Amino acid sequence: MDSLSQIVLGAAVGNEVLGKKIGNKAILYGAIIGTIPDLDVLYGKFLDPLTATDIHRGFSHSTLFFLFLSPILGWILQKVAHKKGVNFKEATLFSFLILQTHSLLDLFTTWGTQLLWPLETRFSLQSIFVIDPLYTLPFLLFLILSMKKSRLDQKRRFWNRTGLIVSTSYLFFTLLVQSIVLQKFEKQLDLNKISYQEIVVKPSPFNIILWTTNVKVENGYYIGDYSFFDTKPIQFQFIPTQNELISNIEDAAVIEQLKRISEGWYCITQKENQLFFNDLRFGVMNTDKNDMHFSFSYQITKENGEIKATELPNKNRAQAKKLLGKLWVRLQGN
Structure with missing residues (x-):
């Protein structure tokens, strides 16, 4: 805390x-x-x-x-x-x-x-x-x-x-509320006929009204959110793991360290020939599939034959304020 x-x-x-x-x-x-x-x-x-x-x-x-x-x-x-x-x-x-x-x-x-x-x-x-x-x-x-x-x-x-x-x-x-929300997500996944390996449910910032979920499947994740004020069905967005992008460096010490830090909840993305390791435990800041932003991302580089990871800087205050505004709107229901 x-x-x-x-x-x-x-x-x-x-x-x-x-x-x-x-x-x-x-x-x-x-x-x-x-x-x-x-x-x-x-x-x-x-x-x-x-x-x-x-x-x-x-x-x-x-x-x-x-x-x-x-x-x-x-x-x-x-x-x-x-x-x-x-x-x-x-x-x-x-x-x-x-x-x-x-x-x-x-x-x-x-x-x-x-x-x-x-x-x-x-x-x-x-x-x-x-x-x-x-x-x-x-x-x-x-x-x-x-x-x-x-x-x-x-x-x-x-x-x-x-x-x-x-x-x-x-x-x-909060544990009681979490269990209720978990049942909501599980019911929608069942209706959508999505078979999964693991699911985690966690609250959004500063409240226990709006909750998010990460659902692990064979080749990626489904993410979704639910507010107690929602009137429409829960929508899920798929994020591929894309492990193939790091297949040639997967045994590098820094990659193993990142996997340990993320507890296995991660995906790899590529943008302009740059590789990024994204920790999914803390959610997605921008769900636009063409420009997805994660709360914690690390740029993977190779310097003098050594694989290194550099955490991307946090969003500035203006962007944070915009995100909080979106959070408030979403909290009021879909």
Whole structure:
């Protein structure tokens, strides 16, 4: 999830564990510790961009790392707050719960987490976009209400727990909505007599009303979207995998790395004799079959006999605003 959501979650968990002893300092310490797993973005700056993408939400989001780091943070916190009666065990539990809930929250997003590192499997429920105001804003409101109460006031814990319950309930609600949408897509695929190998369903940015799907078939993918305000049948667009375009370089290390990053959800396109590896997990920004744009694309080049991949730059602000406008129109129904 986005940084604000993780800060609020860390602050609320910290408030729940030690708020009665150290008051709003528990919120401050929780907010700080809640950002630690995402520091992989910083050390990724010292790596090549592709490797930085590969390791994101990997080791730094694993339970093994949290078990190692929590006693260290607990020792530091116990030294800082021992005058308030905070012992090492409490401080270690405080740190572990904040770190672990950070990773569990990311589990609900499309990117997912390598929770059981060193296993390579990434766990991803894909039921919530990385920024969702309906998750973050109510949570933040309840946290602020809790902060306004003294550490011994019963209402402080009431408001904090309410925020935790409401935000967690919303996460599980997204799973329910996702299952309903999945049935909608599966029904339409059946009506269209499309036989498929795998299907994923995920929300569009900032909401859980408009959903998209990637459907893997033998030689490509069908993509489609569905809004709860739709009145017409779901339409699917076919995207060929076109693996034949990279058949002579498929064993190159960078191609294998891209396949691992995309978790097998990719297609190859060619434009003006240039090859592009497109990660399909995060959708298509422009569905025009003659000028298709993907959220993440990498240009494949050969330099001095070595195969390299360069990520295409993000769209500028004007294009992003245009895309958001299209998203809003589409959300209102087909």
